[in-house]
Amino acid sequence: MKNHLISGGCGFVGKNMVRKLYNSTSDRIVFIDNLSVGTAPETWLEHPLNREIKGLKIYGEDERLVYIESDFIDIIRHLIKDPEWFNTEFGLDIVEFADVFHFAAIVGGRAMIDGDPMKVALDLSIDAEFFYWCTRAKPKRILYPSSSAAYPISKQTEAGAIQLRETDINFANMGQPDMTYGWTKLTGEFLAKIAAENYGLHIACIRPFSGYGEDQNYTYPIPAIAKRAVFKENPFEVWGTGYQGRDFVHIDDVIDCTLVALDKINDGTAINIGMGVLTNFRQVIEIFTGFAGYSPEIKCLLDKPVGVHSRYCNMDYVEERLGWKPKISIEEGLRRVYDAVAKKEGQHV
């Protein structure tokens, strides 16, 4: 049986990947999370706990879901000291990994990115230890999630916003990325290139733009706005003027494109994952309040952090190289979020 490893496996992207791999393969999925943001598997996994060994939890009768609540750095250090740690510590026949998805990171949204940049910079240490371990353990394939925040902020201003292309990041000639979050992701991409070129590892990098989905928590704008629309907030508060825009892409498309990227890219190249469409927050509010059947007054909270004005991507390279296009329109994706939030909040749609 193949073993796959997912760090940050209880976070937004991680848990969607755990479910996807479990349902689409017959392989074993080992996932790690310190639950600093993510929630315990019992809250989102359909499969019951089967058995527990020294705190390691195995879910599902087929025992294909293996979870450890831990700091990922601690797990990496165990594996560096003893590559067969899963065997020596837990008696599991896991001696190598096929696909490794590294989603453990301090992300946190705009409030964290601008409010506590040094905490976000801790991602540098997680990523450095992760790539170091990869060059020793040599998993078959590696997926590193970079971010749209790696792009130069000078290309995302109100007057000069362009559809960001993969070639707008060029290590030999670069603009400044977005805060420590963007620098970290850019450094991660650079480490990925080194790992591919100098150590011969199979690596793909992705730059998801603004991923959203039904099971994202309320610190993110899309579910937060949906919830306020469900409760018919009026006046409707928006951070900044609300004319700042992002490229919102549904999580099912992110997961789908990530797996295609891992199949087709092996040299550390990073690709965009977005719709290629700029949608501003006023438009998001309009769509959600349209679902709720009212038209509120907009109240701007000008003291809130808003980040760059306009961030969206060009998807030509992905379409040409991977033959991939997003499938879930913004209207359909937002409808799914609205219905899920209304259900969660006990409101009729």
Ligand SMILES: NC(=O)c1ccc[n+]([C@@H]2O[C@H](COP(=O)([O-])OP(=O)(O)OC[C@H]3O[C@@H](n4cnc5c(N)ncnc54)[C@H](O)[C@@H]3O)[C@@H](O)[C@H]2O)c1
């Ligand atoms: N969601 C998006 O749209 C998006 C966009 C661009 C990039 N990304 C990248 O994708 C990855 C996953 O993002 P997400 O949206 O799922 O974030 P998330 O915060 O929901 O998930 C990250 C998970 O990692 C866990 N974690 C953090 N530090 C850890 C550590 N030291 N050890 C173990 N677990 C740890 C958290 O508890 C959380 O469950 C991140 O690298 C992020 O930068 C996501």
